[in-house]
Amino acid sequence: MELKSSDIALQLEQAITDAAEVEQSLQLIGSGSKQFIGRQAIGKPLDVSAHQGVINYEPRELVITVRSGTPVSQLEALLASEGQMLPFEPPHFGANATLGGTIACGLSGPRRPYTGSARDFVLGTTVINGLGQRLRFGGEVMKNVAGYDVSRMMVGAMGTLGLLLDVSMKVLPLPETECTLVQELSEAKAISLMNQLAGLPLPLSAASFDGLKLYLRLSGSEQGVKAARSQVGGERLADDADFWAKVKEHQHPFFITDKPLWRLSISAGSPPLELPGKQFIDWGGAQRWIVPDEIDVDLHAIAETQGGHAQLFRGGDRTGEVAQPLTDGLMLIHKQLKQAFDPKGILNLGRLYRKL
Numbered sequence: 414m415e416l417k418s419s420d421i422a423l424q425l426e427q428a429i430t431d432a433a434e435v436e437q438s439l440q441l442i443g444s445g446s447k448q449f450i451g452r453q454a455i456g457k458p459l460d461v462s463a464h465q466g467v468i469n470y471e472p473r474e475l476v477i478t479v480r481s482g483t484p485v486s487q488l489e490a491l492l493a494s495e496g497q498m499l500p501f502e503p504p505h506f507g508a509n510a511t512l513g514g515t516i517a518c519g520l521s522g523p524r525r526p527y528t529g530s531a532r533d534f535v536l537g538t539t540v541i542n543g544l545g546q547r548l549r550f551g552g553e554v555m556k557n558v559a560g561y562d563v564s565r566m567m568v569g570a571m572g573t574l575g576l577l578l579d580v581s582m583k584v585l586p587l588p589e590t591e592c593t594l595v596q597e598l599s600e601a602k603a604i605s606l607m608n609q610l611a612g613l614p615l616p617l618s619a620a621s622f623d624g625l626k627l628y629l630r631l632s633g634s635e636q637g638v639k640a641a642r643s644q645v646g647g648e649r650l651a652d653d654a655d656f657w658a659k660v661k662e663h664q665h666p667f668f669i670t671d672k673p674l675w676r677l678s679i680s681a682g683s684p685p686l687e688l689p690g691k692q693f694i695d696w697g698g699a700q701r702w703i704v705p706d707e708i709d710v711d712l713h714a715i716a717e718t719q720g721g722h723a724q725l726f727r728g729g730d731r732t733g734e735v736a737q738p739l740t741d742g743l744m745l746i747h748k749q750l751k752q753a754f755d756p757k758g759i760l761n762l763g764r765l766y767r768k769l
Contacts, residue, residue, distance in 0.1 A: 418480060421464045422547070422578055428459055429576065429759075430545030438762045441572040443482060443514040446507025450518050451571050451764045453731040461576060462511060468579055472497060476536065478581040481513025488512060492584055500528040500585040504661045513577040519569025522661040523619035523630070526611070526681070526696045532568040534583045540567060540575030543755025551581065566750070572761040573769055574754040588632035591618065593656065594647035595626050600685040600694070603627040607697045608682050615641045621660060622694040623667060630657065660695065663727075667693040670704050673729030675712050677701040679721030686715065702726075713737055734767060744768070 432439050438456030448454060464482040471477070472495040479488055485505055492498055502522030503515045516538075521530045537551025551564035564581075567574060598606065603622040607629075610617060616633035629645055630653065631638045642649075650656060659665040668674065677686075681698035690705040703712065716723035722737035729735070739747065744766075751758065751769050763769065 418464060418466055422541075425459070425461060425464065425576060425578070426541055426545050426547060428545075429541055429543065432457070432459075432759050433544050433757045436757050436759060438759050441517075441576055441761055443511035444484070444507055444509035446505065446510040447514045447518050447520075449727050451731075452733075452735055452767065454764055455762060456759070459576075461513060462509075464513075464578065467491065469581075475584050475586075476581065477584055478537075478579055479512050480579045481511060481516075481577040483512050485510045485512055485515055493587065496587050497584045498587050499582070500534055501525055501531045502528075502661060503531060504663070506662065512580060516568055516580055517570060517572045517577060523621065523657055523695060524632075526620075526699060527618050528585065530568075532565045535565050535568055535580060536583055537581040538564040538567050539578040541578060542575045543757055543760050547578070548575070571765045573751060573765050575760065588616075588618070589634045590638050591630060591632045591653070592638055592642065593619075593628055593630045593650040593653035594642065594645050595628055595650045596647035597625060598622075598627050600624070604682070604685065604694070604698045610645065611681070611697050613644075615644065617641075617697075619657060620695075620697040623665075624692065628656065665693070667691065667702065667704075671728070672704050673708075673725060674727040675703045675705065675723055676726040677703060677712065677716045677719075677721060677723045679716055679719035683719040683721075686719075688712075688715070736766060739766070 429439065439459045440454045440456040442458050442460050443462045462482040464480045466480050466483060468478040468480065475497070485503060486508070489499060502524040503520050504522050516531060516535065519531055537549070539547065539549045541547055567577060600622065606627065607620045610629065616631050616637050617629065618632035619630035621628045628650065629647065631641050631645070678700055681696070683698065686692065686701060688703060688705060688710060689707050690703055693702040695702065705712070712723040716737065724737065725735035747766070747769055
């Protein structure tokens with residue numbers, strides 16, 4: 414007999430309540446497509462993937478509320494049938510990737526600098542905290558926040574503050590047309606041009622540099638894209654949808670490696686990083702993917718000098734600190750939030766930082 418979503422939610426509440434009573438660590442798992450992100454997961458697995466389905470969808474209002482176990486592919490297909498999309502273009506990293514895992518990891522794709530991040534489009538969440546209590550934050554409209562915006566705080570928290578039951582999000586219409594223009598440039602000139610174009614009234618929706626060629630995607634109306642093409646220049650890329658899908662899903666040849674993959678989030682205008690190893694630039698210069706040749710390069714320190722942060726995204730030693738070290742003040746805030754939402758410290762313990 415198939416359980417109702419309400420029954421599944423109650424079971425999840427009870428599982429966390431029982432674990433809290435005996436201080437049993439829990440590892441929150443959806444499809445498992447993003448298990449490689451963050452520190453090595455510990456604790457008893459708690460499968461949340463059965464909690465699926467759309468709770469409410471108002472295409473005219475550009476708002477949808479979805480249960481966390483819903484596959485992102487199903488959600489995107491539903492939105493596409495109404496001519497709409499998830500504006501932050503989230504990577505899946507797996508055929509059955511769930512919305513809950515996507516939001517918990519805070520993942521956004523190539524469109525992020527031009528339309529916004531996952532956090533920007535979350536309107537509300539329902540979570541189960543570390544005591545098994547169900548809490549609702551935010552709602553289904555943009556202006557509903559008084560005090561802390563707790564719903565958006567769950568984005569990127571890696572499940573350390575609560576189990577996401579459902580998420581309300583703002584969606585946007587699909588662009589009328591898209592095209593990608595390609596030109597060969599040096600890294601320095603590519604970074605300069607990406608930043609120059611970002612300051613102009615152009616329908617840019619993605620900008621990446623693979624070490625040899627600069628790829629610029631234009632999205633919008635037929636007339637707007639046509640006018641922008643003459644201003645941007647470059648040759649049109651055939652089958653560009655496939656190219657951006659491979660960049661987003663890390664299937665581009667750059668990402669096919671057994672070596673550790675690092676992600677640096679820095680100022681878009683930062684100059685080329687003179688590092689041993691290969692690099693791929695995304696987000697108009699603000700996201701630098703690096704596969705270093707030397708293991709003793711301190712990428713955390715390098716990112717900090719550029720006003721950003723670094724993360725060991727895939728591979729390497731996941732028993733240490735893979736995210737940018739926090740200052741004492743920020744770590745204190747993180748600990749206080751963890752204490753407020755998960756006082757027994759049982760939810761995805763150590764997944765984000767060793768002490769959390």
